[in-house]
Amino acid sequence: MAERQSPERLSPLEPVFHPGSHGNFEHGVDVILTETRPGSILQLAAWPGAEKQLIDAIRKVTGLALPDGAGGGVAGDGKAVFGFAPGKFTVVDEAEGLASAFSKAVTPAIGTVTDLSHGRTAIRIAGPKAEWVLAKFFAIDFALPAFPIGAGRSTTHHDIFAQIQRTGADQFDIYVFRSFARSFWKALCHASEEVGYEVQ
Amino acid sequence: MLITCPYCGPRDVIEFTYQGDGNRERPQPNSQDLDAWNAYVYDRLNPAGDHNEIWQHSGGCRTHLRMVRNTVTHEISSTGFARGDHNAVARHKEGGKS
């Protein structure tokens, strides 16, 4: 068999992904739900003391400069990065192959690179009621002052572990385990019916 | 109950897993002192009052915390990373609480 380009990846949401307006949308939709399907999702982890070097490596490879502080992050032009644990960062890129780029930049002395491009599903919720809908699931404060743009949070809704990055004043990107993604998506749609939602 | 994770900030107890008595000392891996091993595995300090405990922020950053929590009031007087931060108790005493 001849070598060829990898086929398109299958989304775990596919059978339950129904584009269009749903729920109580007669008065307009208050949230928009999408799957962003990035090509690369990486977890980068620094050894204690090597955090600064890892942050430099991230800037070199992605051009994204991480702000200081726990859970700090930044998003822009198809790339995003945020801290989710001490010395640990999630880096996301529309394009595939980010892992190989980092495998050189992150030397064993700095830390480790773990490719989760298939293992996590990225769901975006945007709109004036995004905070309201997310507050139904997660016990964290979504208000802008408490959760600034670019910042990341690790949290959980019972069995579903989630990393959430605020990528806009009323926009959040949620990374969940692929095997749970379909259940979470269904729950998210269910919870959005009250405010009216559109799947794009 | 809210637990202040040194990395994530205050979070609901539902995000945490209790990992028990933080006063236990694990013997050296090659130790043959069976009593010490038994004590480490089975015996617990169980005070009514301030207790030095290990928790994991399993529903968050997944790091382990060492904290002092009052087992009668559930008030938490200090939290810190378990990794390389074994002075939570000492700091708490200096803090002059309890």
Next chain:
Amino acid sequence: MAEYSALSLLTNALKGNQDWKPAWRKPEPKASYDVIIIGGGGHGLSTAYYLAKEHGITNVAVLEKGWLGSGNVGRNTTAVRSNYLLPSNTRFYEHSMKMWENLSHDLNYNVMFSQRGCLNLAHTPAQFDDYARRGNAMRHLGVDAELMSTAEIKRLVPALDVSASARFPIVGGLMQPRAGTARHDAVAWGYARGADRRGVDIVENCEVTGFLRDGDRITGVQTTRGEIRGKKVAVAVAGSTGRVMQLAGIDRMPIESHVLQAFVTESLKPFIDTVLTFGMGHFYMSQSDKGGLVYGGDIDGYNSYAQRGNLPIVDEVMSEMLALFPGLARVRMLRSWGGVCDMSMDGSPIITAGPLPGMYLNCGWCYGGFKATPASGWCFAYTIAKDEPHELNAPFTLDRFYRGLVIDDKGQGATPRLH
């Protein structure tokens, strides 16, 4: 005629109920006793009762720091069963079951033991086999157990969602028909009255603040009501074990105190006629004679001496409840409370002489203590009177952990929150 009977009730009613005597005296503590029992809960009171009844030892004091029965005997969900996996547990709890079956007569006090059965729901074939293993283990020890099909379960509990479309469909269950419930307070009051009538002093509002020592030997206690000497001092304080043993200079034990919450709904017409447990989480429920659904789930999962829990367990218990009974969504939780459980390292109890000379220890009941009340007191009284364990409590030693002779019914190891 018995002090309590339908007849005495009638004759007293005619006299306007003016002649009823106190259920137990309120004596001042004496300077010394043959046996001092610390803890006026179910186990302490039944120990006193059997010391007097079975061993003729009546010069006994039961010291209770608060009001009698203020601990777990008045805070549990009243289930009585002997459906254990491991023989040491099954034998002990079955002995207790047999005592329950005659307890009201024995005490001349209606403890309302109602053998409405205890049904463990299974949700996968593997779990069903697991329950079969346990049921067969019971049967090989002469204990009653039956497997039930989903259809039989639906007939017994019509409100149960047995649909195949349920997230965790019910594939069957393990039933112990002789299991059931009892009126928890009545058990404490009945034993107190029985012990009192046999000469035992029950001293309430008497908190132990220290131990009297003669070298290593325990010779009595200091209390908020003065020093009391005792030839033998027995500790039966459940959740307070850590506190009390610390007074004796023992600060490390194979015990953690955890808070367990319980709940009751507003009273309802008959809804469920058995004790039911969910197999895909931690939920159990029965209905009281007053009509309230009495239910609970897992412990909160951290050390606590506060008789109060937190919301995650509340939410978890209710979610599991509705997974079984979707019709109960509009029924309302009326009360919640917490009890402090003495969780042991293998989920099984400790009934033993020691660890200090002159001392006897009864603890480690996790949240199974109520159903053990008769056998626990009976075995503890035997151990105190004879200075050796009865064969029924011989396995429940303190040194079994070190020796690797744990009795781990759940197979969880030394992680109390998982037992």
Next chain:
Amino acid sequence: MSPRRIETGGRIDRLRTIRFTFDGTPYTGHAGDTLASALLANGVTLFGRSFKYHRPRGLLSAGVEEPNALVTVLRGEVREPNIAATMVEIYDGLVAVSQNRFPSLAWDVNAINQLGGKLLSAGFYYKTFMGPVFGPLKGTRFWMFCEHFIRRAAGLGKAGIAADTSRYERMNAFCDVLVVGSGPAGLSAAKTAADQGARVILAELDPRFGGSANWSGETIDGAPAADWAARTVSQLEGHDTVRLLPRTTVWGYYDGNTLAALERVTDHKEVPGKGEPRHRYWAIRAKTVVLATGSFERPLVFPGNDRPGVMLAHAAERYANDYGVLPGDRIALFTNNDSAYRSALALKKAGAAIVAIVDVRPEPSSEMRSLATEAEAEILSGHAVVATEGGKALSGLKVQRFDMNSGLLSGDARSIHADCLLMSGGWSPTIHLASQAGARAEWNPARQAFLPPKPTQQRWIGAGAFNGSFSTVEAITEGRGAGLSSAGGASAPAALPDVEAAPGDPNPAPVFEIKAKGKSFVDFQHDVTAEDVRLAHREGFVSVEHLKRYTTLGMATDQGKNSNVPGLAIMAEALGKPIPEVGTTRFRPPYSAVSIGSLAAERFGDLKPERLTPMHDWHLANGATMYSAGLWFRPMIYGLAGETIEQAYVREAKATRESAGIVDVSTLGKIAVQGPDAAEFLDRVYTNMFSTLAVGKARYGLMLREDGLAFDDGTTWRLGEQDFLMTTTTANAGKVMQHLEYFLDVIWPELKVHVTSVTDEWAGAAIGGPKARAILAACVTGTAVDNTTLPFMGIVHGQIAGVPVMICRLSFSGEMAFEVYSGAGYGTHVWEALIEAGKPFGLVTYGLEALGTMRIEKGHVTGAEIDGRTTARDLHLDWMLSKKKPFIGSAMMDREGLIAPDRLQLVGLVSLDNLPLNGGAHIVAELDETNPHDSLGHITACCYSPALGKHIALALVEGGKARHGTRAFVSDPLRKRFGPVEIVSNHFYDPDGSRMHG
């Protein structure tokens, strides 16, 4: 206009008529009515029956504390029992029915119980129903016979069986200040805090904000208090940092200033909006809480105080001023304090005749006298009500001269004709939430009430009647102070509004009970009388908790809101002690009953998420029967038409051993173990060596717990010098992950290792059988798969259908087998390519049953054997216990109890009667079907083995290894399966592994 509705006044909309039914009778009411006010307006006096004596009962209150008027609300098949009519807002089509009566509310046969009054005294059931000590009814039989009828008589409403179709929801909220209660105190607290820029949540139990301001008839800054409240609310609505929650009960005060509240979102609507939850459960984390929860008026205890038509004074005031309903035309009042005079005047203004104000105090103040004059009411000071008359409605009452100090009655009884008697026994602050927060209430002799203490561990501030400050001026002042300090503000707010209110001394006379002939009720719903309290005293149940438990005082649905203090007072008198020495019960959540649906919230109907493998949809599309394993769903069999489960798995296993089979193994736990110390770390957590493992090779590993018992097993692959991929059993994936994290973070922080769950990153397909290698050769590119390139336990990288894959040659089935891992997004793609390539070779898909069958034939262990009670030796895995190094559990694994010769050990069983064996069956040496005993162990897994043509099993048996070759019996009394078996080695099939080594 209905009989008792006033022409004007109240906050109902007389232009909107609403139709509803009660016990099948149609009624009308107005928008703004509760079921209670609407029925009262229609002249209904009988609302319910009491719990024990089934006495007729009317409305006692107008609020959440109502003990008598409990109804069931029906929505089609869905029932909502035990709801206070005072809390039900009517809507068109509302269907409500009364409870605990037969055949009807008016004629209830169980009312016969009243005759047995003295017999059914408190705790009577502890003294009887024990039955004979011998004969057929000995033991528990007689009691259970009686209990059967007792249970039918007891209970209030009927619970639903039909599933509730409505939706429930949780909301996580965060704020600086949570204000509980929106009376004058709460409103000014919220307003002040909001003006300081704080994030404020204001929760009000009623549909309308304002509390007493809505019905007090007072004026604030010259305008009716209700207008002031409305104005303040609209100002609050202007703040975007303020959230207003009407119909919201804050019911729980938990640790860390976490409060639980229930918002009744659609109960008052005929039809909820699309996606709208019925109830919303607010979990609120507040920096500070302002408790402005007001107070409850107390009933007085006197004979006949439970007759329909006897009501709390302020309740009648509310019905008149809030709902435009007069509870009676000729109203008498009975009081021990001043507040009843204000009520009298309000009702007079609303159009009622006030026939008398019976005051236990000898000398009411001059202000009270002038209020009475204004109300044209006669004051009977130094008097008490000693009886009431009437059946299902009040017709009159009797009063007698009363000496407050001695409690003695004197003189002749005088009859007063009245159709409504209002009582006021003083006021109890609503301190429940403060008590939940851990604070112990303090008795205030002046107020004759328990007042909240200073906060202990939690951060709250009290304001208004909650503090025992009953006047509106105090409420507004304290509310503002609370708002200011809770918001941490300093700036002095505007001047206080001035309030015009009726005068009144907040301190009642210490009178709780009038001792006269007849039943005087303390707990209305549970029929606990003053006599019952004294009986409890006689029998020694004197501590407040014993009183509660023995008499059930305060255990009704009102949770003692009406009865606690009077009950305590009566016990205190019997004991000759002051009330505080009897003690107060600590309040616990919930403040008032809360729907279980709201607590399950978003998990109602969705308890647990479904965890799906990348090939899940393919399995469904290709006839798989799915099996739920924990949260995962896995194919059990791929049955053909008409096949039984056994036929299917036998076919699948047979085909696999003859040609090849493929199974989805994506659910196996996978953990990336990375870093310079990864190998060292694995040497410590596994019983065997991994530092010696070459890159590109895999090894089977075993883990123990600290206590030396077996924990988990799996293969770990060395992908690079510092890069391992660990696999765990599906069931233990999470536990193993936490185990590793704990040791790296807490015990060995010096190790440079990172562990990450990559379970979901990889799709895994295990393909095994004699043809497996040929199938791979047909579809794999970029690498060879021959024995030298891919030896047993070797790993290669290549592509299948253009997708990068990682292939490890290892075997669970005992055949020549390979695990093919690819990115999860490509899982189905690769799976289909393998199946396509396998077609010419007769490849079959197989499920868990066949997987289990082949592992039993091989004698491999799984969770059924590694059950937390077995050791490595028990499972014959001692060959994996390295002697060269310590590992987790190594120090503990040789303790006496863990090496005892009589421990359960893993063996194989062969059915000698060729009948199937059952999981969970036990093993015995001698068969005794009637009285099974002396179990030697049990079956952990069993199947029909196509390879052996026999029914076989794995079992754990006492000293099992020594019993190989001996005969025993399965004993399965539960399923009545008994029969002979031979005990053999657990390695049934290809013990030397020649097939998998190929």
